[in-house]
Amino acid sequence: MLSLLIVSALAFLLSLLNFLTIRRVRDIPATIxxxxxxxxxxxxxxxxxxxxxxxxxxxKGLTDFEVIVLDDHSTDDTSxxxxxxxxxxxxxxxxxxxxxxxxNWACHQLSQAASGEILVFFDADVRLRENAVAxxxxxxxxxxxxxxxxxxxxxxxxxxxxxxxxxWSWFASVPLIISQRFKVKSMVVANGQFLVINKxxxxxxxxxxxxxxxxxxxxxxxxxxVTNGFSGNVxxxxxxxDCLMYQTPMELFSGYQKSLWxxxxxxxxxxxxxxxxxxxxxxxxxxxLAGSGLAALSFILILCSRTLxxxxxxxxxxxxxxxxxxxxxxxxxxxxxxxxxYRGSLKxxxxxxx
Numbered sequence: 001m002l003s004l005l006i007v008s009a010l011a012f013l014l015s016l017l018n019f020l021t022i023r024r025v026r027d028i029p030a031t032i033x034x035x036x037x038x039x040x041x042x043x044x045x046x047x048x049x050x051x052x053x054x055x056x057x058x059x060k061g062l063t064d065f066e067v068i069v070l071d072d073h074s075t076d077d078t079s080x081x082x083x084x085x086x087x088x089x090x091x092x093x094x095x096x097x098x099x100x101x102x103x104n105w106a107c108h109q110l111s112q113a114a115s116g117e118i119l120v121f122f123d124a125d126v127r128l129r130e131n132a133v134a135x136x137x138x139x140x141x142x143x144x145x146x147x148x149x150x151x152x153x154x155x156x157x158x159x160x161x162x163x164x165x166x167x168w169s170w171f172a173s174v175p176l177i178i179s180q181r182f183k184v185k186s187m188v189v190a191n192g193q194f195l196v197i198n199k200x201x202x203x204x205x206x207x208x209x210x211x212x213x214x215x216x217x218x219x220x221x222x223x224x225x226v227t228n229g230f231s232g233n234v235x236x237x238x239x240x241x242d243c244l245m246y247q248t249p250m251e252l253f254s255g256y257q258k259s260l261w262x263x264x265x266x267x268x269x270x271x272x273x274x275x276x277x278x279x280x281x282x283x284x285x286x287x288x289l290a291g292s293g294l295a296a297l298s299f300i301l302i303l304c305s306r307t308l309x310x311x312x313x314x315x316x317x318x319x320x321x322x323x324x325x326x327x328x329x330x331x332x333x334x335x336x337x338x339x340x341x342y343r344g345s346l347k348x349x350x351x352x353x354x
Contacts, residue, residue: 001287001294008280008301011172015305019312021177023139023235025148029061030134036065037116037199038133041106042082043072043093043349045124049081052124053088061134068113070106072349089113100212102351103192107217108208111199119202121195125243126150132240136196144201144230145222147190148237151314153244159252161322162329163245168309170234180233185226189234192218193243201230215259215353238314253333258348260337270338274331281327 038056042049056067071079072093082090091113096105107121120133129135132148140146149167154160170189179187195218205228207221214220225232246252264270280302287295306320340346346353 001292001298004279004284005294005298005301007276008284008298008305011280012301012305012308014175015168015172015308018171018174018176019308022171022312023146023176023180023233025132025136025139025146025235025237025240027129027131027239028135028138029131030138031061031063032118032134032137033063034118034137035116036062036118036120036133036137037114038065038067038120038122039107039110039114040067040069040122040124041072041103041110042069042074042078042124043102043106044074044076044078046074046077046081048124049078050084051127053082053085055128055130055132057085057087058130059128059133060130064116065133066114066116068110070110070113072102072106096351101215101217101353102349104208104212104214104217108212111202111207114199117199119197119199121192121197122241123193123243125245126193127242127244129240132194132237133196135240136194136235136237139235140196140232143232145190145195145197145225145232147192147196147218147222147232147234148194148241149191149234149313150193150241150243151238153242155244155247156249158249158329159246160316161319161326162252164306164310164313164315164319165323165326165330167313167315168306171309171312172305176233180231183226183229183231185223188219188222188226188232190218190222190232191234192221193245194237194241195221197225197232198230201225201228204228205230215262236312238312253336255348256333257337257340258346258353260334261341261346267338270334274334277327278331282324285324 067088069090070093136148152163154163174187205224210224211220246255264273284295284299288299303320307317310317
């Protein structure tokens with residue numbers, strides 16, 4: 001029981017440290033004089049095209065920028081909708097080579113078409129405030145890359161309690177200030193929904209070509225950059241960007257199934273993380289209700305860490321009370337992911353990835 005308390009206390013202390021020290025991208029006017037390439041991969045994104053492009057074209061503070069969208073063999077109305085926007089450059093994706101995953105290949109092609117000094121990758125389901133890109137580049141400062149973590153939106157109950165868990169998962173486990181100062185590759189965090197990189201650093205490190213088969217492309221690209229001596233990390237981007245990743249529970253399960261198996265270094269790591277989360281979540285609550293004071297304190301510390309994470313991420317702080325349920329869903333999706341991995345049935349955007 002004492003060990004559970006120690007783990008929960010550590011999660012709270014790390015959350016407090018990150019709450020106080022995480023770099024924040026604020027929605028403030030800024031002027032960027034370097035050329036910026038905004039790069040958006042799209043595959044069957046008809047429901048996102050108009051809102052996505054409109055928020056991009058409304059960006060302020062960029063004196064010289066281009067918007068390049070890659071239409072990755074879409075079979076819906078994505079192509080027709082993109083043709084409405086004459087001010088952007090739309091390129092047609094080439095056939096997927098062997099050994100590449102779809103998004104990595106799309107981002108690689110976008111980087112080759114880009115002429116800017118700064119590359120801004122972001123997903124079609126992200127919505128930007130008008131100062132988002134300029135503010136992110138300003139916040140990057142002396143770093144070579146920055147990954148503003150958007151506020152995660154949700155529609156249904158399952159999504160609303162699950163999505164904040166992902167922000168908390170790194171917020172309560174990684175001392176970002178240490179990772180940044182000492183360039184610790186294993187502690188780097190990134191989110192491919194919104195990722196800003198100096199092109200020189202991207203090309204020197206090898207870009208997406210070096211991680212062509214990695215399903216966690218954002219994390220692996222960040223690790224690649226740090227390995228090559230470049231600096232950067234995740235930042236709090238909830239002031240400047242929102243993202244509605246999934247609109248139904250099945251979309252959520254399918255989306256995370258494709259990658260969760262890879263998140264913890266292997267099967268042993270996944271089992272360890274699952275047991276740790278189950279112990280500090282559902283088990284602590286059950287033991288607390290059974291009368292254990294240490295378990296109650298452990299659970300309270302976890303809820304406090306969830307609250308700190310929610311405040312920074314601009315999520316509802318009341319969702320943290322559902323933490324044990326969110327953990328059970330997470331472990332279920334993690335198991336589902338490993339089953340798909342061993343069956344070789346993992347797919348994303350109608351493409352087999354394992």
